Amino acid sequence: QELSSSMYNLSERYGPVVTVYLGPQRAVALIGYEAVKDALVNQGDDFTGRGPLPFFMKVTNGYGLAISNGERWRQLRHFTLTTLKDFGMGRKGMEQWIQEESKYLVARIHGTKASPFDPTYFLSCSVSNVICCLVFGQRFDYNDDHFLHLLQITAAILEFTSSPSGLLYDIFPQLMECLPGRHHKLFTGIEELKKFIRKNIQEHEDTLDMSSPRDYIDCFLTRANMEKDLPTTEFNNDNLVPTVLNLFAAGTDSTSSTIKFALSVLSKYPKIQEKMQQEIDTVIGRNRDPFMQDRKSLPFTDAVLHEIQRFMDFVPMGVPHYTLRDILFRSYRIPKDTLIFPILHSVLKEEKHWVSPFSFNPEHFLDHNGNFKKNPAFMPFAAGKRACVGESLARMDIDLSPEQSSFVNVPRTYRVIATPR
């Protein structure tokens, strides 16, 4: 709420497009649904750039999907979206993988024998395993220490980049390099993550059969092989390692934190939990897995899951974009090399679009007859050409993974309740 009130004070005084300086770096904050949509969707071509954020530049050297621009970004983005779709992202094929993984998760929950447990690592493992199947063609055991260690590193990346120290690193990188702090340990951890990815790529190269690609890495290597004599190709190891890192890191903690947040919200609102359970029991019953197509028969559950993402507001400041040339936006001239912050918080909590922006209220997504109702200001994945590449996968994970599956398959003892610390 504090972020909101300062945001709205700013926008009331200066309008929805506000220039700020982060040290020497000029930045523009876009505040409210209209400004964010105008920029990212209506004027999308001017706003697809990504800024050279020092932390990510150090980790990737400017390579890979999430940090690149221009032709490199276009090739990697198009390839990633089509390959993930070919492997079933947002479709039936992926549904089976997620259902399969849910079974391991549910078994793990059974293993706790109804004693209180922290779901953090179970959830990270299960969400990450879906990405690992897609990218590496394999899943890992929930007791695999090396896998758990890699997950700790991805969690530390998220924690650092959303902390004040992470912000300071992006504003004063040279100074931060000289100062002690946890970022040094984090960079060492990221090198370990890259070593694991390189080893995995090498194993793929050794066993590659171009006529039947097993996963994302195989598809990438096949394309690299086909284009090896093309000077403009972006399909090389410089781009493969950081792109795999992007998918693995961006895909794991975002989704598992959302599911964990869902569990904590449901424990706080037992009546909502009960109503959701009743709907699931009526529509799906207790003897089969949930399917994506059940969603349209579960308007209340669907509304709760949307509201969880809106209320959670996972990327409040958005991931910064960048102007690659001088542009004119509304009546403002925004110079080249300006960081653009599409403030997603100001969209997901804007009074104009939500009846009670700061309360958890599934009615935001329900009409008077209890049917699911879309709201264009629901933008947790941002919007436009640079919007989250994993949106349909994340939505499948959230819809099929813990709430529904565990409610369907787990005995009643496992109602979500918060335990006192």
Ligand code: HEM
């Ligand atoms: C609840 C889960 C998730 C949320 C809330 C989320 C949110 C976002 C947001 C806000 C962006 C920035 C878009 C922009 O630049 O305006 C983004 C980008 C991205 N996300 Fe996600 N994400 C989620 C899950 C995933 C998953 C599962 C994957 C991987 C399969 C993924 C991969 C990426 C990548 C690679 C980008 C960069 C895309 C680019 O620069 O072109 N995300 N995400």
